[in-house]
Amino acid sequence: MSLRPPSRYSGDALAGRSSSGGLNPLDHEIAGEKAASLGRAGARVERALRRLGEAGKESPQRPALLRDAADAVYVYFIQRELCGMRRHNDAIRDYAIPAEVLARLGSM
Template sequence: MSLRPPSHLAGASAAEAAFDALGHEILAEKAAALGRAGQRVEETLARLRDNADEQLRPLLLKDAAEAVHGYFIQRELCGLRKHDAVIREYNIPKAVLARLGAK
């Protein structure tokens, strides 16, 4: 009995096949990192919305802005350049966006 390699690897050398596997691994890690960054945005925004203490607000705004900034950077690393939809989806407050330099 003989085995054939998958059709997408039939013409590829071993080095190309290994690079393709590495490329898939990198894409999977980018997606996982994007998910973790999104989770952090959700958590920091929830703390900001749920806390009524005015003395804590600047710290919570700073944490939320850092989380959103990291999320935007991770999105851009994944090739996603426009953030309008996620700003609406996460309902990111203007006070957080202002800390990022957005209008």
Template sequence: MSFKTPASLLSPALHDSVTPLDLELAGEKADALARAGRKAEEALETLAGARGVDGTPIEALRHAAADAVFCLMIQRELCGLRNQGDMIRRYAIPADVMSRVGIVRRG
């Protein structure tokens, strides 16, 4: 993915401190954050859709959603976004999913 330099970073004073590699890394971080957000949204939608259906392994869906949310949280922290409260509200993450975030399961 190519990343175009913002006009605010083109000033001569900042030109020496921001390299093309820095810009490429920023673009990759943003892309990874977007992918993690989409995966979390998909997992949460799948879980929400399965709540009314009988016979669905709801625990497996909760764990999958918790794993996707955990990946999103880590990616947000890598991008410098430390407050997870706004993410929890934006994605409407249920408490039963948040209680499983970060838990390592065997099997």
């Protein structure tokens, strides 16, 4: 006697495809959470870079602000990679990430 698993455990269902060819609801929700997380990380980058820009070159808070900006950019880059975006050139240009921040990430 052979057993066949229920259709919800079929290869297509486990791969995230429904029988109609679209994403199943869980995959849709995961994609939404990825997008929301990427948006929050981008907002954090904007805030950190704005604070860094507002501080003068000789500001005593500059090292801490530089570290915060580098941390925010690092988290943003990781989140982009988790969403499948491997190249960061556009993000570097769009956010105008300074070279001194990128140097702290080891990307220069």
